[in-house]
Amino acid sequence: MERILVTGAFGQIGSELVPALRERYGAERVVASDLRMPPAGSPADDGPFEHLDCTHQRQIQEVVRRYKVGTIYHLASLLSAIGEERPQVAWDVNMGGLYRMLEVARQHRCALFFPSSIGAFGPTTPHDHTPQDTLQRPTTIYGVAKVAGELLCDYYAQRFGVDTRGLRLPGIISHVAPPGGGTTDYAIDLFYQALRDRHYTCFLGPDTCLEMMYMPDAVRAMIEVMEADPTRLRYRNAFNVTAMSFTPAQLAEEVRRHVPDFVIDYRVDPVRQAIADSWPDSLDDTAARTEWGWAPAFDLRTMTRDMLAQIRAKMPEAR
Ligand code: AKB
Secondary structure, three states: OOEEEEEOOOOOOHHHHHHHHHHHHOHHHEEEEEOOOOOOOOHHHHOOEEEOOOOOHHHHHHHHHHHOEEEEEEOOOOOHHHHHHOHHHHHHHHHHHHHHHHHHHHHHOOEEEEEEEHHHOOOOOOOOOEOOOOOOOOOOHHHHHHHHHHHHHHHHHHHHOOOEEEEEEOEEEOOOOOOOOOOOOHHHHHHHHHHHOOEEEEOOOOOOOEEEEEHHHHHHHHHHHHHOOHHHOOOOOOEEOOOEEEOHHHHHHHHHOOOOOOEEEEOOOHHHHHHHHHOOOOEOOHHHHHHHOOOOOOOHHHHHHHHHHHHHHHOOOOO
């Protein structure tokens, strides 16, 4: 029985991908791994867990061999804003980690999922309906590592026959585990503070438009692309995927439909604003839709309703 290994299992995406994979394939088949020790109520509680540093090839090899891993979801990485604070660490973890994962995948014939991002685009990329194939000259270390990662995954597929697949994920909105150090994190903070304080000071300007996706759609996309019929895949890696595109002002307006006294103001952080300005407003995801049937279920309205309900349910102080 081949198992699935998830790195970065306690991160924002891993905290929801691991339970979804365990539900679909069985708890024993999904090995959660992270550099951090398991927090209470984490995915480590109901299935195998391994303490794993993705920059240590021997450790990865040992886990892959011991569990007979057939598929790796490699999520461990530093996000865009924190990457600008520690660019050398971001390169080591994001690029060094991926390279070592690909090497182990090659040696043990594993399939590998790599999450690229809208961060793989830059200021010279066409910003509206960004095509699947386009200019990619990002200005962050996060983006540079994402572009290099996309190319390296393509290389391992062509040169060594490794079944690498991936998505260019937009900003992911979720309520289970907090993100850390991303540029799109405002869209999550806003919900918590709207319910707790009725007030949010946004670090991006009101008209900064970015592509976003609700976590249930993101988790489904990651599973669907790995299950897709390989004979239909022309791209394999770095599929543009979309769900909704909005500005902080538009999100605030939508939240105000449910929390009428919510107030937003703005104190722009120049670093995160520059990153956001360099990213697309919206993506063209025709390739994902035609090659493996991608279709999001949540838009701004349904995501907002569900986020507010979920946060209210878990936080008694949030009204
Ligand atoms: C970030 O803001 O860094 C991430 C991303 C869009 O890749 N959420």
